[in-house]
Amino acid sequence: MNDVAILLPAFNGQAELERTLASFREESSVRVLIVDDGSTPPIVAPSMRGLDIEVLRLPANGGIERALAAGIDALAARGIRYAARIDAGDLATPQRIAKQRAYMEAHPRVAALGMWTHVVSTEGAPLFDLTPPADPAAIRRVMLMRSCFAHPSMMLRVDAVREAGNYRAQYRAAEDLDLILRLMQRHDCANLPEFGLYYESNEGGISATKRRTQVLSTLRLQLRYFRAGNLPDWIGVAKSVAHLVLPYRALRRLKAQLLR
Structure with missing residues (x-):
């Protein structure tokens, strides 16, 4: 799998990063690009069996959007597809990379492929599962109503991402939705209906400022791509407005109950 690389942006958190990388179980060696976004002390590339790890150091902390964009450009320069x-x-399930690559090879129109996700607490206790639509047509219909992708579960075609304008900071904290919506203008995006990720939900790490920024960015994207004849788009806008006016913890509890 020389044409695949794990892309992991990092700002501090050396121990968490090592735990994440240790979760990968693949039959072939996999390349890893860690984008160190100005960590203090700098991230150190761990030595792990089956992983060829490189660290790209950015001169200062510029945010995940810029770190991801720099990572995509670096992978393109290295010939990674x-x-x-x-x-x-977060933790990967066994053979996640091989399964996603096989799907992408078999479906050349798909530029981005997610997987279903187990959401767990910081202690690893199960909270709920994310099982969004798999089919590109179904995703297009509800793309502004619900989150159709767990960003850390995704595999992306590097050339398609760069052609679409790469990650950008125009929509802070919603850089993944911004990219997906641009990719879907020329490509398909899909989900592999298998669990590929354990996503760690850390409410203590989510500030009110970041949450509001994310919701406002999402609402701006919803209005930009809004389709008046598509009912899910109306529902999506209403949900974003509700997120702006209702307490975060109440919404999290409601979401967890609905997804059980």
């Missing part, structure tokens, strides 16, 4: 996203603290 597929970028497999994950974040420090």
Whole structure:
């Protein structure tokens, strides 16, 4: 799998990063690009069996959007075709990379491929599962109503991402939705209906400022791509407005109950 690389942006959190990388279980060696976004002390590339790890150091902390964009450009320069996203603290299921690459090879119209996700607490206790639609047509219909992708579960075609304008900071904290919506203008995006990720939900790490920024960015994207004749788009806008006016913890509890 020389044309695939795990893309992991990091700002501090050396121990969490190492735990995440140790979760990968693949039959072939996999390349890893860690984008160190100005960590203090700097991230150190761990030595792990089956992983060829490189660290790209950015001169200062510029945010995840710029770190991801720099990572995509670096992978393109190295001839990598597929970028497999994950974040420090999350865990991969066995053979995730091989399964996603095989799907992408068999479906050349698909530019981005997610997987179903187990959401767990910081202690690893199960909270709920994310099982969004798999089919590109179904995703297009509800793309502004619900989150159709767990960003750290995704595999991306590097050339398609760069052609679409790469990650960008125009929509802070919603850089993944911004990219997906641009990719879907020329490509398909899909989910592999298998669990590929354990996503760590850390409410203590989510500030009110970041949450509001994310919701406002999402609402701006919803209005930009809004389709008046598509009912899910109306529902999506209403949900974003509700997120702006209702307490975060109440919404999290409601979401967890609905997804059980």
